[in-house]
Amino acid sequence: MLESVPIKRLVTRLLILVVAMFAFGFALVPIYDVMCKAFGINGKTSGQYEGEQVVDPTRQVRVQFLSTNAIDMVWEFHSKADEVVVNPGAVTEMLFVAYNPTDKAMTAQAVPSISPAEAAMYFHKTECFCFTQQVLQPGQRIEMPVRFIVDRDMPKDVKHLTLAYTLFDITARQPPVAVHTGG
Incomplete structure (x- = not known):
């Protein structure tokens, strides 16, 4: 009976670990977007564009x-x-x-x-x-x-x-x- 307390504690910790891993996986995409924005990398382009543009000859x-x-x-x-x-x-x-x-x-x-x-x-x-x-x-x-x-x-x-x-x-x-x- 004395061994059941450490086993319950281990099972509880493992369940908490599984929930934390799931939460991290779920939050990974928003975290990635925030990090990319913060460091100025991996800008996502938009889809196909249709619009009229006027050329600015003064800039390159x-x-x-x-x-x-x-x-x-x-x-x-x-x-x-x-x-x-x-x-x-x-x-x-x-x-x-x-x-x-x-x-x-x-x-x-x-x-x-x-x-x-x-x-x-x-x-x-x-x-x-x-x-x-x-x-x-x-x-x-x-x-x-x-x-x-x-x-x-x-x-x-x-x-x-x-x-x-x-x-x-x-x-x-x-x-x-x-x-x-x-x-």
């Missing part, structure tokens, strides 16, 4: 492009240029190149991020390969456009933006494709 903003592959992605993936200088309000296009060096078809999804984070709300994509999944056949190479506008309302002290894409292999998440055998 340098937009740098970064492209990385997630740990399991084997494609070659890069922008055609490392950076461009744009006038706020002007529609700008950049091409990204993807190449599937494998012997199997693969599906990818690009996830964008803008730095500094406070500039993300002023960076508008009118067309982006990140809006859809990209399927490449073995050995296939494609050019994928992103068209964007840097908003004229962006704070004047922001003179440099970084648009970063991470490319993820989502082939395993795709439903199997039926093959028609002609019968």
